[in-house]
Amino acid sequence: MKKKLGPQQNEEYEATLKQVEEGLEKLNRSFANETPSLDWFREMVAMETVKNRRRWYKELGLFILMAITILTIVLYTLNELPVIFFLSQFVVTLFIFIYRHYKMQRR
Amino acid sequence: MDENELVKSAKRGDQLALAKLFQNNYTFLMKFLLKISMNKDLAEELTQETFTKSIEKLHLYNFQSKFSTWLISMATNLYIDNRRKKKRERNWKLEKEQDIRKLKWQIENQNEEWNDCLDILSTLKEEHRTAIILKHYYGYSYDEIGEMLHVSPGTIKSRIHHGILQIRKELDISEEKTRSSAK
Numbered sequence: 001m002k003k004k005l006g007p008q009q010n011e012e013y014e015a016t017l018k019q020v021e022e023g024l025e026k027l028n029r030s031f032a033n034e035t036p037s038l039d040w041f042r043e044m045v046a047m048e049t050v051k052n053r054r055r056w057y058k059e060l061g062l063f064i065l066m067a068i069t070i071l072t073i074v075l076y077t078l079n080e081l082p083v084i085f086f087l088s089q090f091v092v093t094l095f096i097f098i099y100r101h102y103k104m105q106r107r
Numbered sequence: 108m109d110e111n112e113l114v115k116s117a118k119r120g121d122q123l124a125l126a127k128l129f130q131n132n133y134t135f136l137m138k139f140l141l142k143i144s145m146n147k148d149l150a151e152e153l154t155q156e157t158f159t160k161s162i163e164k165l166h167l168y169n170f171q172s173k174f175s176t177w178l179i180s181m182a183t184n185l186y187i188d189n190r191r192k193k194k195r196e197r198n199w200k201l202e203k204e205q206d207i208r209k210l211k212w213q214i215e216n217q218n219e220e221w222n223d224c225l226d227i228l229s230t231l232k233e234e235h236r237t238a239i240i241l242k243h244y245y246g247y248s249y250d251e252i253g254e255m256l257h258v259s260p261g262t263i264k265s266r267i268h269h270g271i272l273q274i275r276k277e278l279d280i281s282e283e284k285t286r287s288s289a290k
Contacts, residue, residue: 036133
């Protein structure tokens with residue numbers, strides 16, 4: 001718990017705060033305003049927007065590819081290897097129950 | 108156009124509005140990052156990184172705080188992440204000392220006197236220094252800082268209190284050293 005300060009300590013605390021503020025103000029003053037031009041910012045925004053769009057398409061493509069792969073595997077096993085399909089469903093369900101039980105016990 | 112209108116336009120996809128917003132906030136954000144990182148190059152790098160991230164997250168800005176506050180919050184978290192990564196490197200302490208020396212040199216080159224407090228402030232934990240700067244230089248409330256750093260206002264209060272006490276202690280030690288060397 002935080003200790004309460006006496007009057008002298010309080011004064012020292014306030015003096016320290018003042019010194020910190022003065023130091024930070026000096027730091028603030030020491031560096032001139034070096035803001036780049038509006039054109040620089042426009043270029044940066046345009047470049048980043050293109051990059052973001054590309055990243056978004058890449059992630060969407062990856063998501064669709066994964067979804068198609070999983071769906072293909074599921075449909076293939078359901079039609080061609082139904083025993084394996086139902087077995088895998090059973091194993092996954094069992095795993096979920098065991099995992100939940102384990103989590104509940106840890107709580 | 109005021110800030111809120113610029114943000115609304117930027118959210119609609121107006122790149123010029125977004126560029127103007129960034130230009131208006133550049134110095135403020137850069138100087139904030141300079142104070143918390145005490146490294147000019149890192150401050151410039153993180154300012155750009157903050158802008159990049161804000162383009163990605165602009166749709167999440169909900170006008171509840173000022174745009175500059177939203178940027179500061181993002182910048183603070185980017186800085187803390189950057190430091191965590193840096194601490195895993197072997198020479199990070201040495202590099203930090205070099206950064207402070209460089210900053211000291213840059214300030215003295217501008218005919219400003221280096222303040223002992225800045226030296227001590229630079230040795231504090233990032234979380235403590237950031238909280239002190241946000242509260243006592245920028246005037247944010249404990250609640251606002253807590254929200255920015257994802258901790259409770261009580262934790263912020265305690266970080267500031269302990270940080271200031273540590274600075275006081277170090278200042279007393281350095282004053283005592285100066286006095287004894289003068290004798």
